[in-house]
Amino acid sequence: MKKHNFGAGPSILPQEVFEQSAQACLEIDNSGLSILEISHRSKTFDAILEETFSLIKELLKVPDDYSVLLLQGGANMQFNMIPYNILNDNETADFVETDIWSTKAEEETRLYGKTNIIASSKAQDFTFIPKDFTVDKEAAYLHLTSNNTIYGTEFLEDKQYDIPVVCDMSSDIFSRPVDISKYHLIYAGAQKNLGCAGITLVIIKNEWLGRATRPKSKMWDYSVYAKNNSLYNTPPVFTIYTCLLTLRWLKKLGGLAEMEKRNIAKAALLYKEIDRNSLFKGHAVTEDRSRMNIVFTAKDEKTTADFLEFVKPYNIDGIKGYRTVGGFRASCYNALPIESVQVLVDAMQAFEKR
Amino acid sequence: MKKHNFGAGPSILPQEVFEQSAQACLEIDNSGLSILEISHRSKTFDAILEETFSLIKELLKVPDDYSVLLLQGGANMQFNMIPYNILNDNETADFVETDIWSTKAEEETRLYGKTNIIASSKAQDFTFIPKDFTVDKEAAYLHLTSNNTIYGTEFLEDKQYDIPVVCDMSSDIFSRPVDISKYHLIYAGAQKNLGCAGITLVIIKNEWLGRATRPKSKMWDYSVYAKNNSLYNTPPVFTIYTCLLTLRWLKKLGGLAEMEKRNIAKAALLYKEIDRNSLFKGHAVTEDRSRMNIVFTAKDEKTTADFLEFVKPYNIDGIKGYRTVGGFRASCYNALPIESVQVLVDAMQAFEKR
Numbered sequence: 001m002k003k004h005n006f007g008a009g010p011s012i013l014p015q016e017v018f019e020q021s022a023q024a025c026l027e028i029d030n031s032g033l034s035i036l037e038i039s040h041r042s043k044t045f046d047a048i049l050e051e052t053f054s055l056i057k058e059l060l061k062v063p064d065d066y067s068v069l070l071l072q073g074g075a076n077m078q079f080n081m082i083p084y085n086i087l088n089d090n091e092t093a094d095f096v097e098t099d100i101w102s103t104k105a106e107e108e109t110r111l112y113g114k115t116n117i118i119a120s121s122k123a124q125d126f127t128f129i130p131k132d133f134t135v136d137k138e139a140a141y142l143h144l145t146s147n148n149t150i151y152g153t154e155f156l157e158d159k160q161y162d163i164p165v166v167c168d169m170s171s172d173i174f175s176r177p178v179d180i181s182k183y184h185l186i187y188a189g190a191q192k193n194l195g196c197a198g199i200t201l202v203i204i205k206n207e208w209l210g211r212a213t214r215p216k217s218k219m220w221d222y223s224v225y226a227k228n229n230s231l232y233n234t235p236p237v238f239t240i241y242t243c244l245l246t247l248r249w250l251k252k253l254g255g256l257a258e259m260e261k262r263n264i265a266k267a268a269l270l271y272k273e274i275d276r277n278s279l280f281k282g283h284a285v286t287e288d289r290s291r292m293n294i295v296f297t298a299k300d301e302k303t304t305a306d307f308l309e310f311v312k313p314y315n316i317d318g319i320k321g322y323r324t325v326g327g328f329r330a331s332c333y334n335a336l337p338i339e340s341v342q343v344l345v346d347a348m349q350a351f352e353k354r
Numbered sequence: 355m356k357k358h359n360f361g362a363g364p365s366i367l368p369q370e371v372f373e374q375s376a377q378a379c380l381e382i383d384n385s386g387l388s389i390l391e392i393s394h395r396s397k398t399f400d401a402i403l404e405e406t407f408s409l410i411k412e413l414l415k416v417p418d419d420y421s422v423l424l425l426q427g428g429a430n431m432q433f434n435m436i437p438y439n440i441l442n443d444n445e446t447a448d449f450v451e452t453d454i455w456s457t458k459a460e461e462e463t464r465l466y467g468k469t470n471i472i473a474s475s476k477a478q479d480f481t482f483i484p485k486d487f488t489v490d491k492e493a494a495y496l497h498l499t500s501n502n503t504i505y506g507t508e509f510l511e512d513k514q515y516d517i518p519v520v521c522d523m524s525s526d527i528f529s530r531p532v533d534i535s536k537y538h539l540i541y542a543g544a545q546k547n548l549g550c551a552g553i554t555l556v557i558i559k560n561e562w563l564g565r566a567t568r569p570k571s572k573m574w575d576y577s578v579y580a581k582n583n584s585l586y587n588t589p590p591v592f593t594i595y596t597c598l599l600t601l602r603w604l605k606k607l608g609g610l611a612e613m614e615k616r617n618i619a620k621a622a623l624l625y626k627e628i629d630r631n632s633l634f635k636g637h638a639v640t641e642d643r644s645r646m647n648i649v650f651t652a653k654d655e656k657t658t659a660d661f662l663e664f665v666k667p668y669n670i671d672g673i674k675g676y677r678t679v680g681g682f683r684a685s686c687y688n689a690l691p692i693e694s695v696q697v698l699v700d701a702m703q704a705f706e707k708r
Binding site for chain 1: 355356357359361362363364365366367371372373375376377379380385386387388390391392393394426427428429430431433434438462465543545550551552553569570571572573574586587588589590591592593596669671672
């Protein structure tokens with residue numbers, strides 16, 4: 001019996017991606033070889049990589065003056081690599097602190113230059129996205145985290161600022177059309193909407209390649225990835241293939257506009273029940289609610305464990321909230337069908353009636 | 355029709371690993387979830403990671419005063435991370451240069467301290483392993499590359515030196531029993547004998563954790579991986595699972611002593627034919643021949659393309675030599691059955707008779 005997987009990441013991918021990945025583990029493209037044993041210099045992998053880059057550019061409408069890179073190490077690795085590649089010692093990066101992930105990004109940046117948290121919702125338990133802030137026009141860049149996995153808030157606008165913008169889109173990339181031109185650098189771990197864990201997407205404006213002047217190690221230098229089509233060394237072949245399968249599915253379903261429509265519908269269904277149900281309440285303020293990670297708590301904290309137990313016969317998995325928030329987190333990434341959200345809503349209603 | 359995969363890496367894994375990986379893409383351990391969608395904080399993955407570490411330690415007989423780490427980025431990333439973590443600015447690392455991989459490791463190290471190539475076979479086209487060298491007793495460590503994928507030479511001894519030894523075992527780890535106590539640090543990309551591409555094994559003597567005093571970024575600091583059981587951030591869940599499946603297969607077959615016996619038999623079969631056949635010759639000197647990557651050339655260079663064409667009906671894949679050597683490279687990693695080597699030998703004999 002297939003579970004309704006509301007996990008925050010690694011998370012659900014389309015069922016056909018599971019099936020096609022399984023097939024490729026046995027044999028890829030009638031090659032007589034498993035995807036797990038093919039060379040990263042083979043024609044088969046060349047075609048996989050080329051189509052992956054091409055679909056990323058097509059679906060996100062990446063302008064021509066940007067490079068698309070695939071790296072290992074997750075968004076955490078980018079917390080280092082961004083300042084290492086972009087920020088010179090004497091420069092400042094501005095941060096809007098909306099989650100522990102932006103805090104971590106800011107902390108790592110201190111090793112490479114100066115940092116300034118220009119706005120934060122930390123004191124209010126990260127329940128909202130600060131909007132009333134002024135960027136330092138002398139700063140090298142402004143760092144944002146577009147979706148806040150733990151606390152369930154989301155920037156849904158691609159705004160123009162007076163300085164270049166770096167954005168961690170790990171948990172909402174590909175969930176809606178994005179105006180890439182508003183950003184100098186976007187990064188995202190794959191394991192939510194792009195593919196399985198083990199690859200990280202970086203989209204960088206070409207004029208920023210080689211920006212920080214410090215001498216760099218090859219594997220920590222964006223320019224090396226850009227020059228070598230992300231094939232300087234052996235990439236995670238299978239992981240990239242799961243991205244390609246997911247991107248094909250995205251395109252087939254109608255791309256990011258269609259995905260946004262579905263994500264709005266799923267989020268509306270669940271938030272409506274959270275607001276209606278006498279036993280639950282949402283964590284984030286209404287206007288900043290995330291479509292990807294829907295965070296709510298039991299009004300009576302003592303019933304939290306009961307509800308987690310209650311949903312088990314519904315085959316619901318992964319809704320336990322992050323330890324710092326408690327309660328529940330229903331992650332509704334692209335591949336989660338609205339039917340799964342309906343099952344959760346049914347369970348919430350049955351729990352209330354009980 | 356399954357190919358005889360002699361590719362240098364990513365390379366052949368046991369057939370049962372392909373089948374079990376395929377099954378896990380559909381569902382892992384009757385969980386109702388695909389391996390591609392489970393959380394890295396789930397009980398299922400906890401068990402996978404624990405068994406993986408435990409089998410690595412058991413099969414390699416890792417002493418208690420070592421840490422086993424799993425990182426992303428391949429051996430190339432370790433070319434940076436080793437000096438970053440181990441070598442202080444004013445210290446020297448000694449290198450024995452036996453392949454372009456040791457050259458790359460040396461070049462990256464220059465960013466972090468001083469380097470000294472104390473022996474090299476570069477001028478002799480890397481046909482042998484230098485043995486007559488003296489380490490600098492003041493150096494922080496000696497760096498070796500145990501198996502040289504491109505040129506087909508291999509250190510088969512775990513020798514004691516006057517200074518700590520760092521060894522890149524990317525292409526021969528798990529191919530024979532290793533005396534870990536002779537090394538302070540061993541590293542290896544997974545994609546030869548351990549699993550599919552996307553994970554790197556580091557085995558480090560605990561006293562070396564935190565050795566270099568420079569301030570470190572979290573994701574580039576071995577201590578962070580050691581303290582967090584390599585779970586500081588999201589690891590490549592599926593890739594680690596392919597390692598576990600391969601390790602289970604290794605153990606079931608009798609572990610590293612049995613693997614060494616098989617690898618000796620496969621290498622002997624192929625080298626015997628290379629030496630006997632009037633059309634081919636081996637690249638490396640006899641005493642330093644690799645068991646993993648068997649490099650040979652056509653005595654008449656004009657026949658190289660003919661032989662590559664000739665083997666196609668035999669379902670032989672991946673024997674084209676690296677561009678700097680030309681000729682042929684038959685990689686005979688653990689999972690390659692001796693039957694595949696016999697097919698190649700048959701093809702060489704048929705080519706000679708032709």
